[in-house]
């Protein structure tokens with residue numbers, strides 16, 4: 236087995252154990268491979284090892300590699316990094332899920348592009364998560380927790396945007412569990428089934444708190460080079 240396959244198998248076992256410990260079905264948790272900076276041969280090897288769901292941080296980086304790969308056809312591609320409004324057209328054309336809807340100006344740009352694509356009959360991304368800045372950190376993207384209910388209401392009522400869940404990156408220092416719990420409560424209050432939370436260092440408590448998608452980079456690929 237490749238190093239990737241070995242690491243992936245070990246992680247799937249830990250994910251399943253964490254799920255069972257929480258009384259959850261392991262199949263309810265999707266392992267998202269956070270692929271930023273990984274070279275194309277590594278992505279191909281990951282696909283060969285059975286990995287099917289990938290997260291990309293940058294639209295440009297994702298477009299430089301996935302569209303030309305035969306493996307793309309069987310892959311679900313999720314944008315997990317900030318989306319600039321001037322990249323919305325490309326992002327909606329190439330990603331299956333946008334996890335980082337985080338501000339009204341972005342929602343409006345997405346609406347505009349969806350309308351344009353609809354008149355042209357072009358398929359675009361129909362699946363969105365709202366990113367919440369759960370620690371209210373000034374350097375981090377995401378809607379502030381206090382603003383999240385009003386934003387979710389606008390997504391649903393004013394914009395008719397199909398939001399399937401929430402995404403968050405808790406502060407790097409400190410206990411992530413209160414952030415995971417707050418995200419779960421917010422998702423439950425809005426009947427949102429998807430919770431993207433938990434990374435290499437904290438995916439087990441995230442699963443205990445109800446994560447449906449965990450985004451793993453270093454634990455899956457090894458240390459990043461860039």
Ligand SMILES: *Cc1c(COP(=O)(O)O)cnc(C)c1O
Nearest residue numbers: 269315434435450451452453454
């Ligand atoms: C890089 C990244 C991850 C994965 O982080 P690791 O700690 O390497 O597992 C998850 N989510 C986002 C948004 C990232 O940018």
